[in-house]
Amino acid sequence: xxxxxxxxxxxxxxxxxxxxxxxxxxxxxxxxxxxxxxxxxxxxxxxxxxxxxxxxxxxxxxxxxxxxxxxxxxxxxxxxxxxxxxxxxxxxxxxxxxxxxxxxxxxxxxxx
Amino acid sequence: xxxxxxxxxxxxxxxxxxxxxxxxxxxxxxxxxxxxxxxxxxxxxxxxxxxxxxxxxxxxxxxxxxxxxxxxxxxxxxxxxxxxxxxxxxxxxxxxxxxxxxxxxxxxxxxxx
Numbered sequence: 001x002x003x004x005x006x007x008x009x010x011x012x013x014x015x016x017x018x019x020x021x022x023x024x025x026x027x028x029x030x031x032x033x034x035x036x037x038x039x040x041x042x043x044x045x046x047x048x049x050x051x052x053x054x055x056x057x058x059x060x061x062x063x064x065x066x067x068x069x070x071x072x073x074x075x076x077x078x079x080x081x082x083x084x085x086x087x088x089x090x091x092x093x094x095x096x097x098x099x100x101x102x103x104x105x106x107x108x109x110x111x112x
Numbered sequence: 113x114x115x116x117x118x119x120x121x122x123x124x125x126x127x128x129x130x131x132x133x134x135x136x137x138x139x140x141x142x143x144x145x146x147x148x149x150x151x152x153x154x155x156x157x158x159x160x161x162x163x164x165x166x167x168x169x170x171x172x173x174x175x176x177x178x179x180x181x182x183x184x185x186x187x188x189x190x191x192x193x194x195x196x197x198x199x200x201x202x203x204x205x206x207x208x209x210x211x212x213x214x215x216x217x218x219x220x221x222x223x224x225x
Contacts, residue, residue: 004155033212040121042155042202042215090156099144099163099206101213103156 003027005105006091012110013081021076021107022042023091032074033101035090043090045054049074050096078109114139116205118216125193126224132189133219135177135203144185146204146213147177153193156202162186173197 007025013019023032031050035043048057056092063085065077078085088108092101117136127130147159160171165215167179177188186203200220206213 040114040220042217045212048212069215083213092156099213100146100158102158103148105155 002046004079004093004102006089006104006107007009008107009105009107010108010110012112013078014082015083019081019109021078021089021109023065023074023076024072025091025093025102026072027091027095028071029095029102030071031094031096032068033090033094034064034074035092036074037088037090037106043084046076057105079112081109081111083111085109114205114207116214116216117199117204118203118219120219122220122222124222124224127195127202128192131188131193131197131221133188133201133203133221135186135188135216137184137186137203137214139184139205139207141207142169143215145179146176146206147171147175147186147188148202148204149213150200150202150218151192152157152199159188174201180210193221193223195225198223 007022033048034046037043046060063079068074088106089102090106094101115138119134145162148156149159150156160169162169162179165184170176175190179186200218203216204213
């Protein structure tokens with residue numbers, strides 16, 4: 001089945017230790033998104049790629065970076081995780097013009 | 113700036129009760145509207161959407177929502193809920209001038225068997 005895959009599902013890291021979360025899709029969509037979702041809150045958009053064009057949200061901390069080496073893969077890099085970065089990170093995709101987004105299962109990040 | 117309000121944070125119902133979850137948005141232009149559902153331990157999935165046409169849209173699992181433009185609302189309804197409807201429900205809005213959607217804070221629905 002075509003889908004959005006996120007690895008790992010759970011990630012534990014230490015305070016200040018860089019971590020990378022990955023997302024892949026078999027939908028061949030041209031837009032990929034990264035959201036941060038904290039408990040009982042709405043998913044918060046961090047940034048998105050339209051093809052290779054990177055679009056950062058104004059309030060996304062510099063600590064968060066992203067890479068999209070090809071259509072299928074997108075990575076979220078957290079350079080120096082703080083305790084406040086513990087959250088569920090969601091990847092989503094859509095095809096520009098078809099605004100329904102398809103979500104992956106998320107990666108839950110724990111920062112010790 | 114766009115915003116989405118879901119006033120009910122937690123709703124508890126008995127099986128077979130009727131459901132209505134409120135959603136209001138603030139944006140003056142043309143919008144696309146969505147309801148997403150997140151079952152326990154699962155990923156967000158689309159329940160239904162409104163892009164244009166009939167303001168009453170039907171989704172999966174017996175859910176429907178009505179877009180009332182004058183009230184900036186897109187309330188979710190189901191005439192008779194089941195225990196399996198226990199989940200978190202998110203309303204979301206996409207302004208046609210933007211390439212992103214804004215989510216509401218979600219409503220947790222708990223169904224008593």
